[in-house]
Amino acid sequence: MTASLLTLLPGSGYAAAERQTNEVYIEETPQVSPPQHRVPQWCHRLNIHHGEATCYSPRGGNYLSSMGTRCELSCHRGYRLVGRRSVQCLLNRHWSGMTYCRQIRCHTLAVPHHGSYQCTNGVKLDSYCSYTCQRGYHLEGDRRRMCLEDGHWSGSDPICVDIDPPKIRCPDSRERIAEPDKLVATVYWDPPRATDSADGVIKHVMLRGPEPGSEFPEGEHVIRYTVYDQAHNRATCKFTVRVQVIRCPVLKPPEHGYLTCTSVGNNYGATCEYHCDGGYEQQGASLRVCQSSRQWSGSQPTCTPMQINTEVNSVAGLMDQFYEKRRLLIISAPDPADQYYKMQTAMLQQSTCGLDLRHITIIELVGLPPHEVGRIHEHQLSDDIIEGLRQFLHITRSRFSMVFVDKDGVDHERYIQPVTPEEIFSLVDTHLLTNQEELWRNQNGGMCD
Template identity: 45%
Template sequence: MKRRSLLVFLSMLFYLTAVSGTTDHDGYSDIAEEEEDTTYLDYDNLHWCHSLRLTNGEATCHSPRGRAYRTTQGTRCDMRCDRGYRLIGSSSIQCMANRRWSGTSFCRNTEPPKIRCPRSRIKFADPGKLTARVSWDTPVATDTADKVLDVILVGQQPGTDFNEGANIIRYKVYDQARNRAACKFIIRVEVKRCPALLPPLHGSLACSSDITNYGSTCEYHCDAGYERRGVSGRVCQFDRNWSDDPAECVPMEIKSDVKTASALLAQFFQKRRLLILSAPNTSDPDYELQNVMIQKTDCGLELRHVTLIELVGSPPHETGRIKENNLTSQVVDELRQTFRISRSYFSMVLVDKLGLDRERFITPMASEELFSYIDSFELDEEERESLERHRDLCD
């Protein structure tokens, strides 16, 4: 009986010993498999693991034998990363009997850098220009991990001329972990402009820059045979108004009291045309008819730079005049001789700006016919353009 009881005891002891020596591994780690150390900790023959170093983090270790044994078998370390970093791997590892840690860990930078751009701004174009020169300081980027970061500019360089309108400036920066940060600001260039200036009648404007922008200057020029009355030029000011009052182009002042025809004609050289009207007397029917038509075409003659000279009668009652200004008898006689104008019948002589006899008319001419001839054969391209611009003034 005693022998049977002993056999049962030994069988149960063998079964328990077999069960206690079996370990089920049903856990899994995607970083490293953790091998459970079930061996007896022999503190007389210690096994040492290599020292832990967690870059950008901290490993807090606890050893059964105290602080002096932080890398011995059985030591357990808790892994924590600094702010801005994320732990990759095991959060807790143990020094095993094979002198290896049960897992691996490292800290990855997940926080992007910080960058701040200058404020958006509005700049007015420089005087006389359609651009503005703008400068700013390059923004500085900061990061939890990297001390030095290269900032990348996307856009126009500071200290250069920016065109009118919105100009977008961007900066971007990457840290070593390829985390990205970016910022942007806008430089808006505005051009102050004055109202458009109209060229004077019988004249033109010569303007710098874009004609109407701040700082532009416009100079008045009068056509040949006209003189400027008023300022020579005007400036577009910062308040969007032009300086001074507009100038005018008025017919040049003719000196009729000269002593010779050559002195009179010299005043018109390359400036104005002449229409010399001659008649035997003031009661001549052709003269009367032509005089009526001429009086209605003063505006048209001015647009075509034509000055009318009248020679009427015979000595000693002969008269010559330009509008209300009388000519001397010597000038009248020399004019007749120069252009071979008879006193005995009605005629008109058209003289060009070079003083040459261009056409003769022995019968009265309607204004449409006279102007058609001048427009077709006498006007240059610039004069035609000016005539088209101001033609409605005579309607």
Template identity: 50%
Template sequence: MDCRAVAVFLVGVHLSFILGYEGTPWCAPIKVKHGYVSCRSPRGEHYLNVMGARCTIRCKKGYEMHGSSEVLCMASKRWSGSYACREIRCPKLDMPANGGYKCSDGSYFNSRCEFFCSPGYTLKGERFVTCLSSKTWSGGQSTCVDIEPPKIKCPSIRDKTADPGKLTVRVTWDTPEGKDTADGILTDVILKGNPPGTRFTEGDHKMSYTVYDRAGNKASCKFSVRVRVRRCGPLTPPENGYMKCDSDTDNYGATCMFSCMGGFELQGSSARVCQSGLTWAGAETTCLPMNINVGVRSAAALLDQFYEKRRVLIVSAPTAANHYYRFQMDNLQHSQCGLDLRHITVIELVGTYSAQIGRIRHRIIPPALALQLRLLLQISQSSYNMVLLDKQGVDKMRYTFPITAAELFTTIDTFPLRKDEMLLQQQAGQSCQS
């Protein structure tokens, strides 16, 4: 109580004696909602609100004093101060992002508040807090955090079969769309493996997708791409022959080409294809020794037997004693391996009409057929000549003098078809020292 209130009080006491108000009610009775009042009079009067009475005010639990906790009944018939018990209130709680809270009685004393989070978020902190008499909450501020990983489902891809003639197949699928259980936003979708639309090779390819949400949570799924190559089973080269296959030699759509070594004739299919039923088209291929029929009626029929099979080297001389002829045949006889390697058949035409005769190794060509051969190729029977025909029957080279086998082989090895033959022979390990 300040000095002024004391002075007023003393003056009031003095007046009360003069005016005769001693021991009678003076100030209005004190009524405190949600509180208690304890008063005492100056001389123990019956009334507790006489002038000079002093009252102490206390609030109930959950309420706090606003104003004076002690007042004095003054001469002015008023109490020396204001007073009120107001309910205790805690600071307003912050609304958690991606969540909220609900309270039993707002922010007032003893109010119980429960925090909750939006779907996909997890509460971090206290779920329930209570407003205490200290004007504080029983727990700290709770938050909603995204700790739940997103969801993703990988594509389901059936086994794939390689395309015909290939060992690969193009595989496509729709990129899976992951789902985030919180805000629905994904920051990354990462594929481990070949992207859709890629050609996949034979075998089992392990793939995976990984997605991330904004909180850094991730989820992964795995799937496989299996590629199968359908096969017919391997073929083998024929004895005394070659085989060249494309693709992977025995897969669906692969083609195998066959050819025979010099002096052998191909029987069966020259090409076989692996069919969709996984069987080889065509007949089995063999290479049989070439059988030249010298009993045909025309020179053209004789040469047709060599078409696309053998090259023909015709050596013609007026007599067996011809110096050029003897030199040439001696040189060729010592190079038989080189002749066979280059698919060359030598035909000898010796003599003049009507004593002329022909020979293919040990087979004798009748005089009339030998004459036709000279006439067809316009070979003079009175002088030495040598004619080289390729496998298509084309007149490639003519010589009026003998040459060495090495010179002949060098010329033939420049032919385009011969280069393919050389490659096959090299792969098969066939060669000659001569």
């Protein structure tokens, strides 16, 4: 190094030695190499994973990593650029920013209630997810959704809804015969089987019609069931119950008689009883039953005029002929000319119809021995029977009197003066009618013209 004597000028780049001499030694400062602008690999080569870099250099295509090179960055389809879209190779041999490509992914889809989905490629771009619902449910909304480039799914979340009605099967229709002596049949059935096509739960069952085990009258009856599932879908079914009444031909009452029947009178099991009018007695069986063959049992009896046998040996023999058949009105008077006797017989002769309707037979005991007379209509009674009646019923000969005897042979009422037929009829109608007589009176009116 050559030493020169220099005038020290501020900022010259040189420095004086610290020795106390008049000589100054000059040390040359090392020179920095200028940037090698033309070096092709000034920055490392860009390698964008799943992307591309499009670079431009002012020095040409052979200097795409030299200082000053500018690159435009992009990602392959299915990836999104994270960082700067444009970078430059700097003096410090680094690019001006960090950039990478991130795979585009959509969020995980929610599984619909009562449903599911399957995807072609998970949650990646262009993946298609197809939705299905469980058996009994229907899909409402988008059946297929695709993962888009913006990271969102196309469409919206669908739902699975229960719109199918439940399945129900009613019992088979049935036909029944009315029970004997009835116009109804008791019909049973098992409740219908119902299931829901979705979750199997039936929430409510409604019956329109009689309950099982009810009595059904004659005719056709429609029974309906309605069931509801939890989604308020409903299903209905119906069946019929037909009740048939077996009937026999309508019976006609016998001449001089009438009928009393159970039920409506000619249905299967009905029983009809024959009765004869006052003064007539029945010949033949009194009861007939309607059978399942639609025919009546037995044959129709007849009502013939009552034959009174006065040639009996005792009062009991005479009274037995009237037991449960006729009521007796015994009139006693000391003389045919007795005023009370004539008044009473005159009133009764005008009420023959009413007496017959109430099954009343009149016995007359008139006079004093040896001219005493006893008769039932035109039939004469012997002296022994007359005396026996007086003793049995405690009837005096000395004055007018009447004794009313019911069908059971019981002394029911006594009179010492004449009474109107209406009083006698009122007594019978109010207190002495049998159930059969009352039924017949209600059905036929029991009136005399």
